[in-house]
Amino acid sequence: MKRSDCGKNIQELSDDENSALKINAGKESKLKNSDGFSGYLEKKRRKLTLQDYIDGIASGDRVILGRALTLIESKRSDDNKLSKAIINSCLPRSGNSIRIGITGVPGAGKSTFIESFGLYLISLGKKVAVMAVDPSSSKSGGSLMGDKTRMERLSGMKDVFIRPSATSGFLGGVNRATREAIILTEASGYDVILIETVGVGQSEILVHSMVDFFLLLQISGAGDELQGIKKGIMEMADGIAVTKADGDNIQKAELCRKEIETALHYTLNYDRDWSVPVLTLSAYENRSIDKVWEMISRHTGIMKKNGRFDQKRKDQIGEWLKSAIVQSLENEFHNSPKIIKVIDRYRSEVLSGKLSPAAAVEELINLFRDDK
The missing domain is CATH 1.10.287.130 (Signal transduction histidine kinase, dimerisation/phosphotransfer (DHp) domain)
Known part of the structure; x- marks a missing residue:
């Protein structure tokens, strides 16, 4: 949909009275005249048109972006009609971010790493969006909702948008909602999209299918059985980081790194231009976080040069x-x-x-x- 067409039938493509997004408001005022906390509440409550969504997303309004993401997760036919129009209008402004999938064994400290990594990216002037893929979230509530409360420093940054998992109870619904969420966050100006997997198995395969770089977090001393869960994922990883390399665990982490490097020699390498690096880091001590970004940037540069980046997209x-x-x-x-x-x-x-x-x-x- 061209921007010039966005005004067409805008009033028809708005949240109707029965929409899950519609909250009865008092006297309405135009968005551009709203400010402060009253403006925040007004945007949360008022009925939005297609143009409101388009303008809000383009301007980086996190409240309107959040409402748009709620809309694309809705199962109501009227909401779906509006969400499709929003997605189509945002497509021309999407595709300019680096999409990073993050998975790891239980206990690897994904949320701690994501906060440290996100704060580092913010220090570089990046806008960062964080979301999760969890097909079970409609039953369990997902992990990122809890992680959001733990990532207090990151969630308080103005250039950060954290979204709990899409609440569809089946993989296909999460697939669609997450891909569309990527489009909307990119159209809203976010430079780096971090997508966390929840659990093991299907969610990791799904995330791998929608990112540019897939990062696997490992820990030392997890036991053969626990680490074995991820052996099938190692072939999918573009980079591996051994976390919690601090205190008395530094030597164990280094030994784990060497063991993983040895194991990688026995896995398939699908790209002759890239050998999977294995790093050690400490999110707690904020050590070697910069090396992760250097690794991702180097991978992106190589993939763009050989044409694999665009082809993968x-x-x-x-x-x-x-x-x-x-x-x-x-x-x-x-x-x-x-x-x-x-x-x-x-x-x-x-x-x-x-x-x-x-x-x-x-x-x-x-x-x-x-x-x-």
Whole structure:
């Protein structure tokens, strides 16, 4: 959508009375005349048009950015219509950040590292956005909500935006919401996007599919079983950092670093231009945090020079398109009145052994097609 088109039907594309984002306000005033705490409350409460969202995001307004992210997570059809218009308007201003995925074994101190790293980036004049990917967050509440309260120094900085995990209970929904959140934060002027994984397995694979650099945090003395959880992730990592290299743990951290370097010789290297570095650092003592950024900057420079950076971005967009098609068709299937009417019967027949899953799928798909 071109900016010149943004004013078209703006009033129609606004939060309606039933939207989860709509809070009854008193006397409304224009956003540009709002200031201080009263302005903050006014922006949190008032009904926003498409143009309000576009202007607010472009100006770096964190309140409006937060409301836009809530909107894209909504399951209401009216909210989805507005969120799509916002995403389309923000696309031309997106893509200029460095997207960094951060994962690690339990106890590696991800939130402590993110705060130290974020503060370092702020000292360089960067604007930093932090978000999480957690498919279970609708059940567990996610970890970043708690981490936000622990990252007190970082969350208080004016050039930082911290967003708890998207609250969809399934991976496809988190996939879409996180990718769209990246677009909005980039359009709002954030230079570095930090995406934390929560848990292990699918969330790490998902984050890897949407970032430019994937950082794995390890700790010494975690035990073979615990470290083994991450062995499959090592091949995905662009860089590895052994955390908590301070006090009596410095020598253990250095030994762990050497062991990881040895292990990397037995993993596949997908890029001949880049050998995965292994660092030791202490977020507590704020030591070697700068080396992480140097590593990421060096990787970015190499990838841009050999064309892999742009190609990877294009491949990620292609994967996003494929997953969006699958999710859209799946939603349409499950919301079909004919399917809703018979799905429980087919499930019972499959569970009782009267019908095979393949046969049930074939009949259900045919029924769905007949409904078109």
